[in-house]
Amino acid sequence: MLWSRKGMKTSLTLKDESPNQGISPGRPRATKVHSASLLKLCPTGALVEKDNWIRVDEARCIRCQLCRQHTPPMEWDEDFHWAKLNTHRFPHAFRHSLHIRVIDAGNCGACLNEIHQLSSPVYSFHRFGISITPTPREADVLMVVGPVTIAMKTALEEAYEAMPTPKRVLAVGACALSGGLFASSFSVVGPVSNVIPVDVEISGCPPPPLAILDGLRQVMGVRLASDRER
Amino acid sequence: MTDKMENWLKLITQQRVRGEGTSGHWLRVPASSEELRNIVQILCGDIHWAFAGIVPERDDAGDGFHLLYVFYSDNGVLVGIEVHNHEQSIPTISDILFAADWQEREMEDLFNLSFKGHPQLGNFVLHDEQWPEGLAPMARDIIHILGNEKAAAETVTPQIVKASGSFVMTVGPIFSGSEESIQFFLETVGEEIIFAHIRPFYKYRAIEKLLEGKSFTVALLLAERINGHAAFAHAWALAQALERLSDLPISARAQRLRVFWAEFERIRLHVRTLARILESTGLSVPANLMHALEEDLLQLGAIYGGHRYLFGLLRLGGLSRDWSASDLEGICARVDETVSKCEMLIKNLTFDNSFLDRLESVGMLTKQLALDHGLVGPVARASGLQRDLRKWQTYGAYRHLKFDVPTQNEGDGYARFRQLFDEILQSAGLMKQIPQDFSNVDAVSRSATFRSGMAFGAVEGPNGAIFYNVGIRPDGTVKSCRIITPGLVNWHAFPDAIRHFTFQDFPIILATFGLSVADLDR
Numbered sequence: 061m062l063w064s065r066k067g068m069k070t071s072l073t074l075k076d077e078s079p080n081q082g083i084s085p086g087r088p089r090a091t092k093v094h095s096a097s098l099l100k101l102c103p104t105g106a107l108v109e110k111d112n113w114i115r116v117d118e119a120r121c122i123r124c125q126l127c128r129q130h131t132p133p134m135e136w137d138e139d140f141h142w143a144k145l146n147t148h149r150f151p152h153a154f155r156h157s158l159h160i161r162v163i164d165a166g167n168c169g170a171c172l173n174e175i176h177q178l179s180s181p182v183y184s185f186h187r188f189g190i191s192i193t194p195t196p197r198e199a200d201v202l203m204v205v206g207p208v209t210i211a212m213k214t215a216l217e218e219a220y221e222a223m224p225t226p227k228r229v230l231a232v233g234a235c236a237l238s239g240g241l242f243a244s245s246f247s248v249v250g251p252v253s254n255v256i257p258v259d260v261e262i263s264g265c266p267p268p269p270l271a272i273l274d275g276l277r278q279v280m281g282v283r284l285a286s287d288r289e290r
Numbered sequence: 291m292t293d294k295m296e297n298w299l300k301l302i303t304q305q306r307v308r309g310e311g312t313s314g315h316w317l318r319v320p321a322s323s324e325e326l327r328n329i330v331q332i333l334c335g336d337i338h339w340a341f342a343g344i345v346p347e348r349d350d351a352g353d354g355f356h357l358l359y360v361f362y363s364d365n366g367v368l369v370g371i372e373v374h375n376h377e378q379s380i381p382t383i384s385d386i387l388f389a390a391d392w393q394e395r396e397m398e399d400l401f402n403l404s405f406k407g408h409p410q411l412g413n414f415v416l417h418d419e420q421w422p423e424g425l426a427p428m429a430r431d432i433i434h435i436l437g438n439e440k441a442a443a444e445t446v447t448p449q450i451v452k453a454s455g456s457f458v459m460t461v462g463p464i465f466s467g468s469e470e471s472i473q474f475f476l477e478t479v480g481e482e483i484i485f486a487h488i489r490p491f492y493k494y495r496a497i498e499k500l501l502e503g504k505s506f507t508v509a510l511l512l513a514e515r516i517n518g519h520a521a522f523a524h525a526w527a528l529a530q531a532l533e534r535l536s537d538l539p540i541s542a543r544a545q546r547l548r549v550f551w552a553e554f555e556r557i558r559l560h561v562r563t564l565a566r567i568l569e570s571t572g573l574s575v576p577a578n579l580m581h582a583l584e585e586d587l588l589q590l591g592a593i594y595g596g597h598r599y600l601f602g603l604l605r606l607g608g609l610s611r612d613w614s615a616s617d618l619e620g621i622c623a624r625v626d627e628t629v630s631k632c633e634m635l636i637k638n639l640t641f642d643n644s645f646l647d648r649l650e651s652v653g654m655l656t657k658q659l660a661l662d663h664g665l666v667g668p669v670a671r672a673s674g675l676q677r678d679l680r681k682w683q684t685y686g687a688y689r690h691l692k693f694d695v696p697t698q699n700e701g702d703g704y705a706r707f708r709q710l711f712d713e714i715l716q717s718a719g720l721m722k723q724i725p726q727d728f729s730n731v732d733a734v735s736r737s738a739t740f741r742s743g744m745a746f747g748a749v750e751g752p753n754g755a756i757f758y759n760v761g762i763r764p765d766g767t768v769k770s771c772r773i774i775t776p777g778l779v780n781w782h783a784f785p786d787a788i789r790h791f792t793f794q795d796f797p798i799i800l801a802t803f804g805l806s807v808a809d810l811d812r
């Protein structure tokens with residue numbers, strides 16, 4: 061029998077010394093800096109000054125690292141627990157297995173590829189009982205990527221309506237959360253929350269697979285929202 | 291044809307023969323509407339020339355537009371045929387040069403320019419269900435009208451076949467799995483796809499409009515997000531155009547490092563496309579292993595490039611980071627490891643009949659079809675067209691590096707599959723040449739001053755030729771931008787490639803093209 065039917069013994073897993081290296085691009089952390097130029101630097105206006113601290117609006121930040129390379133720089137976190145649960149309705153409804161319907165509402169391909177990577181052997185979300193389903197009628201979770209374009213708005217609404225209740229909506233990536241760099245485009249409706257209610261926000265541009273997995277685990281109630289949320 | 295035109299033609303032919311072109315500086319040939327068709331007829335019959343696209347430019351006086359029909363040759367000559375829109379209508383060239391078909395439709399929707407003789411204008415970029423006719427967003431400064439306000443027009447399903455029992459199968463815009471949004475209409479009488487139509491631009495984000503007035507820093511970030519898989523190539527094409535109008539010296543070291551990361555990105559995207567092909571044929575074990583190899587490369591990019599998709603790596607005048615020679619050798623070693631695993635997978639698959647049956651003579655694109663559609667990238671090279679901007683319009687450090695441009699002759703799905711791997715080997719070879727003989731100049735970018743004007747950037751991205759024509763103001767903000775992507779060119783040939791194949795071949799042919807919808811929609 062051909063080896064490709066049996067599988068290869070080589071395990072392709074996370075192999076670098078530091079577990080976070082290469083898994084996540086990191087994100088800026090609230091930093092105590094006095095620098096007006098730092099605020100102007102941010103292309104999406106994600107940096108907000110409050111009481112001498114520069115805070116980060118997670119939904120807007122596109123992780124472009126301009127503020128990280130500035131002097132003085134913003135401090136940087138290397139974690140990937142980026143998901144934020146917004147809802148407390150039906151807390152026990154998603155404890156078993158999850159079926160996801162993914163909708164591309166205008167993304168550049170990076171967020172979509174990170175979702176696709178979740179099914180590769182490196183992350184293998186199937187081990188948590190999560191799988192992607194082709195139809196919204198069987199889906200528990202609607203995962204939306206990209207700023208919602210005008211042409212995709214109707215399709216998104218219809219997919220949401222077609223899902224059985226209880227249901228959860230995950231907005232994945234800065235574009236889906238705030239419109240990102242595309243917020244001012246004339247052909248973009250804006251964030252997903254302008255069209256359908258969003259239950260879980262996963263920031264990042266794109267959020268790495270582990271951040272998306274973190275969001276799904278929060279939906280399942282496996283990981284509770286931690287005190288890391290700032 | 292007038293004498294003046296013949297002289298022009300003689301001039302550009304001589305330039306091509308002697309190789310006098312300087313990359314990025316095009317020769318402008320003013321032509322009348324009638325002369326345009328003549329000159330296009332001559333250039334598109336010549337294998338040494340390729341059609342890049344239609345670039346609109348604002349007239350110096352008034353608020354009209356003139357069009358530049360850009361052709362590039364195999365040794366650096368770049369020609370823009372300049373046509374003014376005096377009669378409010380320009381004759382179509384899509385009957386001579388099929389590749390211009392979508393670009394003319396795009397111009398009509400976005401600039402309200404009419405092309406006499408084009409059979410199907412309107413309802414392309416701006417769907418009739420959402421947008422009123424004649425909106426011409428790119429020709430205006432401010433857009434008051436938002437879509438979705440007028441009563442929705444009915445979606446018209448195109449149908450050519452009138453035989454009894456014929457029907458149209460609509461696929462999309464929302465696909466199964468995690469695919470990008472695009473719509474297909476497949477005409478059939480049962481099993482065989484007789485005609486196919488594509489309806490793109492569901493994801494139209496109006497990036498060309500969005501770029502207007504943006505600073506060069508933000509413009510680079512936007513260019514990266516046109517197609518996340520080819521972020522570095524897009525940013526490089528834009529930076530190339532901007533750097534032509536700035537006083538920034540780009541060090542030889544930065545030029546070499548750009549080649550390094552561009553080739554890294556090419557390998558990563560080709561591995562992904564291979565994984566998608568394996569997935570489409572239903573071989574899930576090798577598909578998953580190939581996806582794991584892609585993840586390896588994504589992580590490698592994040593460790594050394596700072597981002598899994600290399601966003602924010604390329605800055606004007608250089609790169610945002612620097613590496614030691616040992617770092618670069620370390621990256622090369624890990625890429626080599628990945629490529630040898632990839633090779634092992636592919637070697638084993640060449641003995642697997644059930645895999646080969648699904649790819650061989652499936653999704654045929656003959657050399658003639660590839661020429662008619664003006665294809666670019668691996669898809670063109672798999673059909674025997676040796677087109678590669680790294681050779682045709684050489685840029686950056688490529689002129690000093692040794693590499694081949696592999697081609698295949700068959701033009702079927704299996705040829706495209708092998709082509710991808712051949713290119714991976716060439717790219718890995720290119721990466722290995724970079725760490726040698728390194729001068730120690732800093733690769734990090736600095737601030738710049740600009741002179742206003744228009745400039746052209748051309749980069750061979752992983753999927754094919756990327757062109758940027760950028761107008762810039764002295765303060766470094768973008769005045770106008772036209773982006774021609776491999777998606778816009780290659781998707782046009784997809785309906786021809788799936789004709790007379792069956793429904794189960796459809797996802798396989800789609801995967802072998804390896805195209806991005808975001809790239810097409812922009």
